[in-house]
Amino acid sequence: MTLANRVAAEIEEMPPASAVSLQVGVDFYLDAIRAVIDIYASKRDIEVVYVTATISYQAITDILKALEIDSSKVHFVDCISHTMMSSSMQGSQVLFVESPTMLENIMLKTEYLLRKSGEKEKLVLLDSINSLAIHNSNNVLSEFLHIFVSSLRSRNVNTLILSVMEHTSQELSNMVNLVCDSTIRAREEEEPK
Amino acid sequence: MVEDERGRERCRTGIDALDNILYGGIPRSNTILLTGSCGTGKTSLALEFLLHGAIEGENSMFISVTEASEKLLANIIPYDFFDKKLMSGNKLILVDLPMIYQRLGLVKAELSMEEVGLLVSSILDLIKELKVKRLVVDSITSIGYKLKTQEKIRDFILKLAKGLSTAGCTSILVSEVSTGSEAYSTFMVEEALADGIILMGNMERRGDLLRTLQVIKMRGTTHSRAKYVLDLTPVGVLLVPLLKGGGGG
Numbered sequence: 001m002t003l004a005n006r007v008a009a010e011i012e013e014m015p016p017a018s019a020v021s022l023q024v025g026v027d028f029y030l031d032a033i034r035a036v037i038d039i040y041a042s043k044r045d046i047e048v049v050y051v052t053a054t055i056s057y058q059a060i061t062d063i064l065k066a067l068e069i070d071s072s073k074v075h076f077v078d079c080i081s082h083t084m085m086s087s088s089m090q091g092s093q094v095l096f097v098e099s100p101t102m103l104e105n106i107m108l109k110t111e112y113l114l115r116k117s118g119e120k121e122k123l124v125l126l127d128s129i130n131s132l133a134i135h136n137s138n139n140v141l142s143e144f145l146h147i148f149v150s151s152l153r154s155r156n157v158n159t160l161i162l163s164v165m166e167h168t169s170q171e172l173s174n175m176v177n178l179v180c181d182s183t184i185r186a187r188e189e190e191e192p193k
Numbered sequence: 194m195v196e197d198e199r200g201r202e203r204c205r206t207g208i209d210a211l212d213n214i215l216y217g218g219i220p221r222s223n224t225i226l227l228t229g230s231c232g233t234g235k236t237s238l239a240l241e242f243l244l245h246g247a248i249e250g251e252n253s254m255f256i257s258v259t260e261a262s263e264k265l266l267a268n269i270i271p272y273d274f275f276d277k278k279l280m281s282g283n284k285l286i287l288v289d290l291p292m293i294y295q296r297l298g299l300v301k302a303e304l305s306m307e308e309v310g311l312l313v314s315s316i317l318d319l320i321k322e323l324k325v326k327r328l329v330v331d332s333i334t335s336i337g338y339k340l341k342t343q344e345k346i347r348d349f350i351l352k353l354a355k356g357l358s359t360a361g362c363t364s365i366l367v368s369e370v371s372t373g374s375e376a377y378s379t380f381m382v383e384e385a386l387a388d389g390i391i392l393m394g395n396m397e398r399r400g401d402l403l404r405t406l407q408v409i410k411m412r413g414t415t416h417s418r419a420k421y422v423l424d425l426t427p428v429g430v431l432l433v434p435l436l437k438g439g440g441g442g
Contacts, residue, residue: 102401104422107433112426140438147434 003028003186004035010184011039011160016121019149019159021180023173025187026166032186033060033127034067036160040123041073047117049110049124051077053100053131056084061093075117077109080131100135103144107151114157124152128162133172142175149179201413204327204363207245208238210421210432211406219389220413222361224354226333226384228368228377229393234404237270237425238393239329239365244275247284251326254286256316258335262287273427286323290336303341309349317356325362333366334379343382350386377409388412393423396435406432 007022014020024032040046052060057078064071071093079097095109114122126132126148132141145161152159161176165187177183203218212218219225227235243253257265265287269275279285293315294300299308320328330336333350340346350366357364366387368378377384377392384390389411396403407420421432 099401101399102403103436104403104433105424108422108424108426108431111431111433112424112428115428115431137438140436143436143438147436151433 003188004031007032007184007186008035008039011036012044014158014160015181017153017156017158018182019153019161019180021176021183022160022162023165023168023183023185024162026164027188028186029162029164030063032162033125034064034069036123036125037064037071037074038069042070044121046073046121046123047114048074049077049113049117049122050074051079051106051110051124051126053079053135054128056081057091057094075113077106077113079106100132103132103136103140103148107144107148110148111151114155122156123158123160125160126162128164129172129176130164130167138171138175142178145175145179203414205245205249206242207249208241208430208432211238211430214408214417214421214432215411216414216416219363219411221363222358223388223411223413224350224357224364224366224386225389225391225411226368226378226387227365227391227393228370228384230370230372230374230395233393233395234406234423234425234430235367235369235393236265236331238406238430239331239367240265240269241272241429242365243285243327243329244272244279246327247279248274248276250284252284252286252324253327254288254320254323254325254329256288256290256328256330258290258330258332260331262289270425271427272429274429283323286325288319302339304339304345306345306348309340309345310352313349313352313356316353317360320357320360320362325360328357328362328364329367330364331367332369333383334369337380337383343380346380347382347386350383354386354388396420403435405435 022032041048057076061071076094077097078094079100082096082098083100097105097109110124149159161180163176202221204221205212205218227239229235240255243255246253297311297315299312337346340349368383370376370379377390390409392407392409394405396405404423405420406423408416408418420435422435424431
């Protein structure tokens with residue numbers, strides 16, 4: 001079983017309304033995103049809200065397109081394009097937040113997309129806690145995670161919080177663990193040969 | 194006292210988060226001051242309150258003081274739940290106050306005490322005739338400029354609020370304050386006379402500008418007094434708590 005398949009299998013076992021910490025090695029970051037989108041948006045008919053603070057909506061969709069992964073059921077909250085002063089053309093699949101420091105607006109845009117998606121099963125992918133930690137203090141980030149995850153849980157929405165192991169301090173890891181029900185760890189060298 | 198509060202009938206605003214903040218909605222027949230500086234979303238919120246009322250079958254009236262209603266409609270957010278049939282069916286009624294001024298012959302720059310009485314009576318007659326259960330006046334500040342003195346403004350609001358309450362009409366008076374103002378109203382009497390005050394603002398935090406909402410007072414119900422961040426969207430006003438660790442206001 002490949003690492004991507006193992007992660008995919010573990011994610012598929014997420015019970016409803018749960019929050020899972022997905023800790024990946026830096027080499028596995030793109031594969032992890034691909035695995036999540038492929039399972040949820042392509043194979044299972046689930047609406048995905050992808051909150052990106054790491055790479056722009058445009059870059060992610062280009063990658064998914066190159067990998068021939070259907071991302072039509074993915075809606076993006078892009079909170080990095082404005083900050084990078086890069087092109088942020090409005091599209092039907094994306095809402096922009098001016099800065100990763102506007103954590104309340106991330107919650108509001110996510111809420112809007114969830115309301116628009118109706119009664120379907122939903123998943124929110126937060127990519128990544130490391131990027132948000134660059135722009136926000138641990139205090140406010142911890143408060144944000146608590147409110148955000150609790151609110152999603154109360155609405156039966158699954159949450160996946162992505163973090164990159166090599167860039168995650170113990171304090172940040174504890175913060176994520178506090179709001180999550182379980183952890184999936186995925187790094188190339190951890191796989192049995 | 195608690196029993197009385199629980200027993201008070203509510204007028205649900207239809208804005209879920211605001212209804213939660215107010216433990217079910219605005220106490221029926223209350224007159225609320227919706228105040229804030231420009232660009233904070235007052236008109237959008239007030240209009241949404243009326244739209245939800247109209248959808249629920251309550252006759253709802255918007256009295257526009259400065260802006261023509263056609264222009265208002267052209268500029269509002271394209272709400273998913275807005276249906277023009279609400280207007281043709283007289284569920285949503287838009288009234289331009291300058292038309293009333295003209296009909297009553299109130300053409301002078303400043304109204305007399307008698308004319309204030311006449312204006313209130315005309316508005317209340319409309320409310321009763323059209324069986325209006327929700328009213329928005331946008332803005333009370335603009336009317337205040339025509340009344341000039343605190344005495345006349347006080348008289349206008351007192352008579353209007355009493356008449357609206359008797360008619361079972363829940364109302365929102367939109368108030369404009371200048372940016373950075375500590376007061377909730379321009380003439381200082383509006384805030385004292387209203388049953389409730391909802392304050393909307395623009396809060397700057399580390400270079401980010403956030404729209405905020407806070408319920409300052411609301412007679413007839415317990416309510417949260419915390420500050421919330423809001424977004425104006427096609428599904429309506431959305432609110433989330435202001436993160437305390439974020440600093441600022």
